Amino acid sequence: MDGLCASRRDLNNLMSATVPISSPATVSYTLSELMVAAAAREIRDGELVFVGMRLPLIAFVVAKKTHAPHAIGLFENGVIRSTPAAELIYTMADPPNILGATQCLDMLGVMSLLQSGRVHLGFLGAAEVDRFGNLNSTEVRGTKGLVRLPGSGGACDIASLAQRFVVLLEHSRERLPERVGYITSPGNGEGTGWRQRAGLPRGGPSAVITTKAVLRFGETGEAYLASVHPGIEVDEVLAATGWKLNSGENIGVTPEPTAEELQAIREYDKDGFWTS
Amino acid sequence: MSKDLSMREAIADLVPDGASVALGLQMEQMIPFAAGHEIIRQKRRGLTLIGPISDILFDQIIQAGCVERVIAAWVGNVMMGSAYNFRRAVEKDGLKVTNLTNFSVALALQAAAMGVPFLPTRTALGSDIARDNPFFVEFASPFSGERLHAVKALVPDVAIAHVQRADRDGNAHCWGNFGVMIEAVRAAKRVIVVAEEIVEAEVIASDPNRTVIPGFLVSAVVECPMGAHPSPVQGYYKRDDAFFRQYHEQTKSKQDSDAWRQRWVQGVNGRDDYVNQLGACRVADLAVKQHAYAAATEFGY
Numbered sequence: 001m002d003g004l005c006a007s008r009r010d011l012n013n014l015m016s017a018t019v020p021i022s023s024p025a026t027v028s029y030t031l032s033e034l035m036v037a038a039a040a041r042e043i044r045d046g047e048l049v050f051v052g053m054r055l056p057l058i059a060f061v062v063a064k065k066t067h068a069p070h071a072i073g074l075f076e077n078g079v080i081r082s083t084p085a086a087e088l089i090y091t092m093a094d095p096p097n098i099l100g101a102t103q104c105l106d107m108l109g110v111m112s113l114l115q116s117g118r119v120h121l122g123f124l125g126a127a128e129v130d131r132f133g134n135l136n137s138t139e140v141r142g143t144k145g146l147v148r149l150p151g152s153g154g155a156c157d158i159a160s161l162a163q164r165f166v167v168l169l170e171h172s173r174e175r176l177p178e179r180v181g182y183i184t185s186p187g188n189g190e191g192t193g194w195r196q197r198a199g200l201p202r203g204g205p206s207a208v209i210t211t212k213a214v215l216r217f218g219e220t221g222e223a224y225l226a227s228v229h230p231g232i233e234v235d236e237v238l239a240a241t242g243w244k245l246n247s248g249e250n251i252g253v254t255p256e257p258t259a260e261e262l263q264a265i266r267e268y269d270k271d272g273f274w275t276s
Numbered sequence: 277m278s279k280d281l282s283m284r285e286a287i288a289d290l291v292p293d294g295a296s297v298a299l300g301l302q303m304e305q306m307i308p309f310a311a312g313h314e315i316i317r318q319k320r321r322g323l324t325l326i327g328p329i330s331d332i333l334f335d336q337i338i339q340a341g342c343v344e345r346v347i348a349a350w351v352g353n354v355m356m357g358s359a360y361n362f363r364r365a366v367e368k369d370g371l372k373v374t375n376l377t378n379f380s381v382a383l384a385l386q387a388a389a390m391g392v393p394f395l396p397t398r399t400a401l402g403s404d405i406a407r408d409n410p411f412f413v414e415f416a417s418p419f420s421g422e423r424l425h426a427v428k429a430l431v432p433d434v435a436i437a438h439v440q441r442a443d444r445d446g447n448a449h450c451w452g453n454f455g456v457m458i459e460a461v462r463a464a465k466r467v468i469v470v471a472e473e474i475v476e477a478e479v480i481a482s483d484p485n486r487t488v489i490p491g492f493l494v495s496a497v498v499e500c501p502m503g504a505h506p507s508p509v510q511g512y513y514k515r516d517d518a519f520f521r522q523y524h525e526q527t528k529s530k531q532d533s534d535a536w537r538q539r540w541v542q543g544v545n546g547r548d549d550y551v552n553q554l555g556a557c558r559v560a561d562l563a564v565k566q567h568a569y570a571a572a573t574e575f576g577y
Contacts, residue, residue, distance in 0.1 A: 093302065098453060107328065107454075138375055148366040151351060186402040199424065
């Protein structure tokens with residue numbers, strides 16, 4: 001149970017335990033780098049993106065430097081950026097994220113852009129994600145009692161109000177239960193039509209990028225296995241998922257990071273704090 | 277009456293036992309650590325802490341036993357993950373937490389700032405955050421019938437804001453990200469401004485667009501250089517990332533946390549002493565290395 005509340009740094013250590021992955025093309029990369037590249041590809045050019053921190057922040061940098069040069073990043077502290085910060089940041093309020101910002105004002109301003117439907121995509125982390133893409137980052141009640149997590153931050157707002165959201169997390173049965181015990185951030189609730197009935201204006205989960213695979217969501221609002229990461233077997237993913245994960249015939253392999261993407265990641269996270 | 281107080285006087289006068297205190301309002305930037313540490317040294321009890329994403333200052337004030345309730349969107353160590361004392365307090369000691377979201381914290385403060393009982397929003401519909409939460413009520417729009425959340429107004433007894441510079445009346449210049457500071461200052465019954473520098477009134481008046489806190493809302497102004505360390509103050513010092521990392525390592529147990537508090541809070545006699553303990557090398561390392569000034573702004577006519 002303690003793994004649920006491990007710091008992100010611990011999670012990164014865990015991820016790096018499985019690296020390096022070697023591809024036939026002899027390009028070596030870490031699992032975090034693969035996840036960052038996959039996250040970057042979720043960003044379309046010209047989109048307004050609630051960036052968040054950690055791996056998604058680097059995904060934004062990669063997208064800007066590769067296929068989405070016109071994407072704009074929003075941060076809930078009030079920062080809006082058309083260019084990534086000049087150096088690695090650990091929080092959205094670090095001075096390099098302020099210098100050269102497109103705008104630097106307040107939270108109500110960026111949250112207004114979100115609520116009015118202008119924000120295309122938001123990235124989220126979570127302790128748990130369930131079958132319908134609901135997220136828990138508040139608390140887990142298990143056999144060892146209560147585990148208190150930090151809470152929503154802006155995650156519930158992004159999940160409620162963005163046109164779509166993408167989740168990144170470690171893949172394990174603990175982290176992907178059939179139903180989360182607490183819905184911090186609403187996904188598709190109990191399935192199709194749930195968000196509309198709840199009064200949510202739009203949105204919902206579009207992808208869950210884990211340490212083993214990428215899940216997407218079908219018309220029923222339920223997650224399905226879209227691709228497995230290179231070297232990962234489908235059975236391994238199914239066994240590490242807390243419900244009977246739908247998997248069709250056409251399960252792809254998550255594309256490896258390109259040399260260009262890897263260069264963008266490594267130029268930014270020079271010491272590999274987030275991506276080693 | 278002069279508002280120009282020492283930190284000790286400001287906390288003694290304006291943060292009584294049982295007060296609700298909004299702080300950490302600019303999120304990870306300009307967190308009023310010096311003010312929070314003085315609250316700990318003065319052994320306040322029964323406080324309610326209010327904030328959006330709240331970095332390790334909440335953890336420290338909770339650890340010191342000052343807090344009865346937290347009304348916040350997030351409590352932890354932003355760079356590292358969980359904050360151990362907050363966890364222990366909730367899991368073992370029954371600390372009361374009212375879970376909000378960043379947006380709903382902003383809306384609750386903005387409602388209070390505007391003098392209305394609530395503000396409508398579409399956020400958190402269908403979430404468990406809104407369930408059994410006194411800050412959320414679902415209602416139908418009187419115009420369209422759409423389902424909405426009313427977020428209840430939240431009036432802090434005192435808001436503490438850290439800024440770059442202020443004059444002696446509390447008119448304050450701040451730049452960087454504001455988070456929920458502007459609405460919190462308007463919402464609170466009393467406001468403490470902690471400034472890196474007290475400057476002449478003419479300096480503040482020269483750029484009224486940067487005056488995000490008007491002095492007439494301010495009860496106390498405290499000059500406190502390095503008062504936000506280890507969080508950053510744009511144009512003054514950068515974030516001390518190592519300090520946040522070390523805090524994470526050094527507060528895993530209650531005993532270790534007590535030792536941390538003794539070393540950095542109880543065992544220092546105010547912020548000057550704290551800065552001495554940090555050491556000249558560390559302070560110099562955090563200072564601005566490459567200046568970046570905004571263009572001069574013509575207010576003439």
